[in-house]
Amino acid sequence: MRYLVLAVAALFAALAPNSASAYWEYGHESVAEIAYRNVTPQTRAAIDRLLRRADLLDTPECPARTVASAAVWPDCIKKLGERFSYSFAWHYQDIDVCKPFDPKSACANGNCVTAQIRRDMRLLQDTSVPLRERVQALAFLIHFVGDLHQPLHVGEHHDMGGNAVHTNYGAYAPDRLNLHSVWDGYLAERAISTPPSPIRHYSDAEKARIAAGDIDDWARQSWEISRDSVYPTALGGSPCDLGKDAARDGHLDNDEIAKLVPIARRQVIRGGLRLAKLLDKALG
Template identity: 30%
Template sequence: MKSIYSKILILAFISSSLYSYAWGLTGHRIIAEIAENHLSGKARREIKKIMGKERLAYWANWPDFIKSDTTGVWKQASSWHYVNIDPQADFKAFGQNLKMQAGPSLYTQINTLSSQIKDEKTSEKDRKIALIFLIHIMGDLSQPLHVGRAEDLGGNKINVTYFGDKTNLHSVWDGKLVDSQKYSYTEYAGLLDIKSKEEVKQIQAGTVEDWLYDSHKIANKIYAQTPNDSKLSFDYQYKFNDTLERQLLYGGLRLAKVLNDLF
């Protein structure tokens, strides 16, 4: 990873063209805020050394912001946000298919970025960039359509209307469902983060492969209940609200688990 942190950071914050890539601004910040509330003391201290005083939510959307960069420096990172996979019969088949995926993906980069952060030879700037990406793509993992199908680009090619506005299925799940709740990210994080310690441990159990399969199964349900040209409104919100909030909460708690284990 090239050490061009300062240049790209400026681009990130002056960019006014923010596209819908994953959970949107609010969703990623909710996940990061929940994760922050479950960091161990050691993880909190080590992350502060790398990131500074800003909270995780401050950086949570940076990997989407830099997609506005026109230099091509971050072009290779576009595939890090998702892993496309056809419907699989069970976890074993899913795992086999996952490991056969060609090139960098959401799946491969969680391990790659973790290794870069642990490596003492990684520069301070690159360790920070790797940590920022890890925070972001762990959020992507819990957005079901980031473990969707290649044929429709994770729902991007499935046209729907949402309260009469033309959009696509991926965009609905990235931001529209979250934003329609009208909470700030701190309000929503506080409302969702109410599980007991034992429940938190259960949610954090398992591996990255388990968590990806969890999202994959939910993606299959979303596909089945949202065909092309669907007209979505209050009934769709009601049908999937529990799923939406589950994924936001699980994303935050599982991000915390990865960061605690890393440090």
């Protein structure tokens, strides 16, 4: 069994994107599918109408005709170089977990994930905006709500959202593995694939409870998870006790991973239902 686990992990590593800037495909697609199943029929029809015009984006290398493909479009376009380089900083909001929660200082000139979610909402709500811009705003919104719920896209400590924290993932410990990639991919994939599937229709009561609050509340929640769970589990204590330039070496054994799976799973569900809430508001 151990050899099977290692083989599967190696396969994931070979297939994973080189960039560690956002959830890998499975995480983003799952958030999008949860949202799509939980919006109103009117919203779903509006989503479909917009995505049928994804050809306006003029990115044949990066299709966006379904919610799943639209969810990964903002990562796919990174490989197109300068054309979309202006959007690279929109995927995260680096708020130091060792200081008071301060989203404004981590969002220079609106170049952060929470500001862009709000911008995309405004573009979608304004039917006078050119259709191409509304299609692009929809793809960005679907993706960025997923990013917001990956804790290391919000909370960090002088380490590029955990990218500079070297760690293992159970028995899997390649040299290039870091804490960010664990939460982007390996942990998210285990959390989503563990039965029962989180991709389903949720009751009105569940939606109301899980999607309560606003964008800043959701950002704070991700930041708190980074501060209270992500870093302490990997580092064996608070990152605040380490110097700014200290070497960062983490460790995640199987027991620790098992404790993190429910947290990662909740974040995917929260992302999906909160995205549904925003889509209903913008398009319903």
